[in-house]
Amino acid sequence: MDEDDRRAASRDAFLLGDIRIDPPGLEIRRSGSTQRVEAKVMEVLLALARQPGVVLRREELEQQVWPGRFVTDDALTNAIGKLRRALDDNPRQPRFIETISKRGYRLKVSPTPVAGDVVAGRATAGKAVAQQLSGRSWLLIGLLLIVLTGLLAVWFWETPEEPTTRPRPGGEGAIPLAVMPFDVLGEDPSQTYFAEGISLDLITELSRIPGLLVIAPGTVFSYRDTVADDRRIAAELGVRYLIRGGVQRIGERIRINVRLLAPDSGQTLWAERFAGEAERLFRIQDEVVQGIARVLPVQLERPGRTGVRSGATDSIAAYDEFLRGRERYGRLTPEDNRTARDHFERALAMDPGFARAYAGLALTWTRLAIDGWTDDAQSALEKALGYAERAASIDPSVPQSHFVRAQVALFRGQHVAAAAAINKAIELDPNYADAYALLAWILHYAGRPDQADPMLAEALRRNPRSSASYREIAGEIAFATRRYQHAAQQFEAALDRNPAHTRARLWLAATLVKLGHQEDAAWEVHELLTLNPEFSLSRLPLAFPLKDPQQHEALMDALAHLGLPE
Numbered sequence: 001m002d003e004d005d006r007r008a009a010s011r012d013a014f015l016l017g018d019i020r021i022d023p024p025g026l027e028i029r030r031s032g033s034t035q036r037v038e039a040k041v042m043e044v045l046l047a048l049a050r051q052p053g054v055v056l057r058r059e060e061l062e063q064q065v066w067p068g069r070f071v072t073d074d075a076l077t078n079a080i081g082k083l084r085r086a087l088d089d090n091p092r093q094p095r096f097i098e099t100i101s102k103r104g105y106r107l108k109v110s111p112t113p114v115a116g117d118v119v120a121g122r123a124t125a126g127k128a129v130a131q132q133l134s135g136r137s138w139l140l141i142g143l144l145l146i147v148l149t150g151l152l153a154v155w156f157w158e159t160p161e162e163p164t165t166r167p168r169p170g171g172e173g174a175i176p177l178a179v180m181p182f183d184v185l186g187e188d189p190s191q192t193y194f195a196e197g198i199s200l201d202l203i204t205e206l207s208r209i210p211g212l213l214v215i216a217p218g219t220v221f222s223y224r225d226t227v228a229d230d231r232r233i234a235a236e237l238g239v240r241y242l243i244r245g246g247v248q249r250i251g252e253r254i255r256i257n258v259r260l261l262a263p264d265s266g267q268t269l270w271a272e273r274f275a276g277e278a279e280r281l282f283r284i285q286d287e288v289v290q291g292i293a294r295v296l297p298v299q300l301e302r303p304g305r306t307g308v309r310s311g312a313t314d315s316i317a318a319y320d321e322f323l324r325g326r327e328r329y330g331r332l333t334p335e336d337n338r339t340a341r342d343h344f345e346r347a348l349a350m351d352p353g354f355a356r357a358y359a360g361l362a363l364t365w366t367r368l369a370i371d372g373w374t375d376d377a378q379s380a381l382e383k384a385l386g387y388a389e390r391a392a393s394i395d396p397s398v399p400q401s402h403f404v405r406a407q408v409a410l411f412r413g414q415h416v417a418a419a420a421a422i423n424k425a426i427e428l429d430p431n432y433a434d435a436y437a438l439l440a441w442i443l444h445y446a447g448r449p450d451q452a453d454p455m456l457a458e459a460l461r462r463n464p465r466s467s468a469s470y471r472e473i474a475g476e477i478a479f480a481t482r483r484y485q486h487a488a489q490q491f492e493a494a495l496d497r498n499p500a501h502t503r504a505r506l507w508l509a510a511t512l513v514k515l516g517h518q519e520d521a522a523w524e525v526h527e528l529l530t531l532n533p534e535f536s537l538s539r540l541p542l543a544f545p546l547k548d549p550q551q552h553e554a555l556m557d558a559l560a561h562l563g564l565p566e
Contacts, residue, residue, distance in 0.1 A: 014049070014111040016096055019087060021045065021111070028086040035086035038527065040065055040499065044079040048097065048107035057104040066496070078499050078531065080105060085530075174213035175296060177241040178234070179203045181224045185248035185255065195247040196221070197323030198256065198285070202243070205289045207431035212296070215239060216433035216463030234263040237464065241269070243292065252277055252316075258288050260295055270295045281319070282312060312395075313347075313354040321347035322357050329364060332468075333500055334373045334532075337364050358391035359400035366407045371502050372535060372543060381408050399425040399432055406438055413545040415446040433463035441473050447548035449477045468498035475507055480551045484514045500531055503543075510558035518561065525562050536565040 013022045020029040026042050028035045037045075043065040048056060058076055066075065080097060083089070089096045098106045179202050182195040200217055207214045215237055223233055230242055245258040254277070260270040272291055274284045313319050325343030328336045341364040347357040365384035369377035388404035402425035409418035419442050425435045436459035443452035456474060460466055475490030491508035494501050505528045512521035529535060546552040 013114050015114050016049075016087070016107075016109050016111055020114065021049075030088060036523070037082055037086055038079075038499065040075075040496065041079045041082045041086075044076065045083055045107075048105060049111045052107045052110040055100045055104050055106045061105065075497075075499055082530070174211055175241070176213045176215070176237075176239040177206070177243065177296075178215040178220050178237050178239045179206065179243045180233075181221050182244075182256075183246040185246040185257070186250070191247070191249055193323055193327045194249055194320070196327065198245075198247050200326070201285055202245075202288060204429070205285065206292065207429050209289075209293060210430070212431070213462065214431045216431070218433070218467045219463050219465040222465045230261060230263040231266075240264075241296070254281055254284070256284055256288070258291070260292055281316060282314075313351045313357070315351045315354070318347040318350035318354050318357065321350065322354065322360065325357070325360050329360065329367075332367070332371075332498065334371075337367050337373065340364050353394055355391045355395035355398045356400070358387045358394070359398050359404065362387035362391065362404040363400065366404055366411075369411060370407070370543070372532075377411075377543075381411060384408055397428055399428040399435065402428070403432075403435055403438065406435075406442065410438075410442050410445060411543070411545055413547070415442060415545075415547060418442045419446075431462050433459045433466075434469075435459075436462070437466075437470050437473055440477070444473070444477045444480060445545050445547060447546070447551065449480045452477050468494040468501045468504060471497065472501060472504040472507065475504065475511070479507065479511055479514075479555070480546075480548075482554075484511050487511045488515065502528065502532055502535065505531075509562050510555060513558040513561045514554075521562060525564060529565070 013020060013024075015021070018030070021027075022029070023042055023046060026036055026039060028037060044061060047061055047064045061076055065079070080099075084091055084094075084097060087096050091097075091099060094108060096107065096109055098108050100106055179199055182199045184191050184195045199220075203214055203217055203220075206212055219237065228236075230244075234240070234242055240262070242261045242263055243258065244261060245256060248255045253275070255273070255275045257273050258271065259268050261267070262269055270291055272288070274287065276284065313322070321343045325340040325347065327340075328343065329340035341361060344357045344361040344364065347354055348361070351357070362384045365380045365387065368374040369380040369384070374380050384404055385408045388401045388408070391398050391401035392405075402421045406418045406421035406425065409415075409421055419439065422435050422439045422442060426432055426439070429435070436455050440452040440456035440459065443449070443455060456470065456477070459470060463470070471490045471494035475487045475494065478484070478487035478490055488508060488511045491504045491511060494504035495508065498504075505524055509521045509524035509528070512518070512524065544552065544555055546555065
C-alpha cells in the first residue's frame with residue numbers, strides 16, 4: 001500500500017483498542033459517550049495512526065497537519081492535549097499517545113479498520129451544549145450585557161473628534177528586503193532563541209531606515225525550516241534582497257556571520273564575519289546595519305535619530321533575559337505570558353534603565369486585559385500604561401511603548417488618543433506591521449471599517465504570512481460590515497493558525513449565531529471553555545470598545561445567544 005492509499009484508508013472509521021475513531025464525523029466514541037474534536041486535532045491523530053509505533057517529530061507532524069503554514073508552538077501541544085482528553089489517556093502512563101522527550105510523539109496502539117456508517121458532524125455535541133443552558137443563565141447573561149452596554153455607552157460619544165490616519169512611508173519606491181531567521185552555528189540548539197533574537201533586532205533596526213520595506217518577523221519566520229531556495233523565497237515574499245546569517249555563542253564569546261544576497265542574480269553583495277566578547281554584541285549589530293546600508297542606496301540616518309540604539313542596554317545578561325521573554329510572549333498563551341513577564345522583570349533587575357524590557361513588560365499586561373486572562377482588566381491596563389510610560393521616559397524612540405499606549409487608550413474607548421499613539425509608533429518604525437494592524441483595529445472600533453481595511457492591507461504588505469491576530473481583526477471588520485460568511489472564514493483561518501486564540505473563537509461563535517448556525521456556535525463555545533475553563537463574560541468588560549451603537553448592538557445580540565458563563 002503506497003502513501004496515497006494509506007492516507008485514503010486513514011479517513012475511514014477505525015478502532016484504537018475499544019475506542020472507535022470516526023474521521024469524517026470528527027468523533028471519538030468510547031464507553032457509550034461521543035467526543036467531537038476539531039478537524040486539525042483529528043488530522044494529528046490520523047498522522048500518528050498512519051505510522052503506529054513510529055516516533056514522529058513535532059516538525060513532521062506540523063508539516064503534515066499545517067502544510068506550508070506557520071503555527072505557534074502551542075498548536076500541536078493543544079491538539080495532543082485535546083486528543084488525550086477525548087481518549088481519556090493519561091500522559092504519565094499513556095495507553096495511546098506517548099510523548100518521547102525532546103523527540104516527538106508515538107501512537108502505541110495499531111489502528112484496526114471497521115465498517116460502519118458516517119456519523120453526524122457538530123450537531124450532536126452542539127445540541128448537548130446548547131441544552132445545558134437554563135433560564136437563570138439567560139437572565140444573568142442578559143443583565144450582564146445590559147451593564148456592559150451601559151459601560152460602553154459612556155465611551156461611544158466621549159469625543160466628537162475622529163481618529164486620523166497619516167500618509168504612510170515605504171511607498172512603491174521602497175526597497176523590499178527580508179531578514180531570514182539566523183541559524184545557530186555549532187551544536188547547541190538551546191541557543192535558537194538567541195539567534196532568533198538577533199534576527200528580530202536586525203529587522204527592527206533596518207525597519208527604521210527610510211526607503212526600506214522590511215518584511216515582518218511573523219512572515220520570515222514561517223520559512224525557518226523550509227527547503228525552498230532563495231530565489232523562490234524572494235519571489236514569494238516580493239523582495240529584492242535577502243539577508244542570511246548565523247550566530248554562535250560560547251560562554252562570553254560570540255560569533256556572527258552575515259550575508260546580503262540578491263537572489264535573482266545569485267550574487268552575494270556583501271558578507272562579513274564578526275567575533276568578540278558578548279559585551280560587543282550591540283556594537284556588532286550596529287556594524288551589520290551600517291554595512292548593509294552602505295551597499296543599498298538608502299540613507300542610514302534619519303532626522304532626529306541619534307546613533308544610540310533604541311531602548312538599549314549595556315548588559316548582555318539583561319539582553320539575554322529580554323530575548324527569552326520576547327520569545328515566550330510570542331506564543332500567546334496565559335502560561336507563556338506569565339513566563340515572559342518573569343524574564344522581563346529579571347532583565348530589569350539587572351538593568352533598571354532597559355527601556356525595551358519595560359515595553360515588553362507592558363505588552364504582557366495589555367495581553368491579560370485584551371484576551372480576558374484576568375479578573376481585573378482595569379488594573380492590568382493601569383500596570384501596562386505605567387510600564388509603557390516608564391519605557392517612554394527612558395527612551396521615547398521605542399515604538400512598542402507607543403503601541404501599548406494605543407492599546408490601553410483603545411480598550412478605554414479613547415479612539416482618538418489610540419490613533420495618535422499608534423501613528424507615533426509608525427512614525428518611529430515605518431515598517432512596524434503590527435502597528436498598522438492595530439491602527440486597523442482602532443479604526444474598526446471607531447466605526448470606520450472603510451478606513452480599517454486599507455490599514456490592514458498595509459500590515460499584510462509588510463507581513464504577508466500574517467499571524468492569527470491579523471485574521472481575527474479582518475474577521476471583526478467583516479462582522480461590523482455584516483459580511484458574516486467572510487467573517488467566519490477569517491476567524492476559522494485565525495484558529496487554524498492558533499487554536500488557542502480566545503478572541504477569534506468567541507467572535508466565530510457570535511458570527512455563527514448571525515449565520516443561523518446555533519448548534520455550531522454552541523460547539524465553538526464548548527471548545528473555548530475546554531481551552532480556557534476560567535473564561536467568563538465578566539472578564540471581558542473592556543473587550544469590545546465599539547463606538548457605533550448599531551455594531552455594538554449586533555455583537556451583544558449574538559453574544560446573548562451563546563450561553564457563556566457569567
